[in-house]
Amino acid sequence: MIPNESILSYLNQHLNKKIADGNPSPIATYLDGTLLKASAGSITAEFEVRPDQCNHAQVMHGGIITTILDEIMGMTLITLKIEHLYVTINLNVDFLFGAKAGEKITAVSEVYRLGKKIANVEAKLYNAEGKLLAKSTSNLAATSIPVQF
Incomplete structure (x- = not known):
């Protein structure tokens, strides 16, 4: 896989910073994650579970887990040489x-x-002890919207 050098360079300059900084996605702001690692075809980010993200059983809502996984998978594609979102x-x-x-x-x-x-x-989503909490796979389709960076 061919990395998108300028985006990877940008991401690596923003390690240990909030993903929402410079990210046009409103959901990234809501999730409030921190970028830990970025390489061609892979991203690692950390999130803190907030009370407003929990269900009636006081555990993180499945919809929020799904949103984190979906957001991180979509974001990972920009680490590669793609022309369209x-x-x-x-x-x-x-x-x-x-x-x-x-x-x-x-x-x-x-x-x-x-x-x-x-x-x-x-x-994949892990807790601080390394226990696998959730895993996800997705297929994504190229749009006609050009990547702008």
Whole structure:
């Protein structure tokens, strides 16, 4: 996979900073993650589970978990040489364990295949002890919207 050097350079200059800084995605602001690592085809980010992200059982809501995984998978594609933005066309999530408010969780993504029209990406969510909380796979389709950086 061919990295997009200028975007990777930008991301690596912003390690340990909020993902929302300079990111046009409003959902990135809501999720409030911190970028830990960026390489060609992979991103690692950390999030703190907030009370407003928990369900009635006081564990992180599955929809928020899904949103984190979807956001990180889409973001990972910009680390590669793409000309157009991609959008999710399907998403599969396995929820394995919960996380409570105040816990730190880490999302790790990897692009498995980048085609002209379809990309296949995987993301996993871990707790601070390294326990796998959720895993996801997604296929994303290229749009006609050019990448602007």
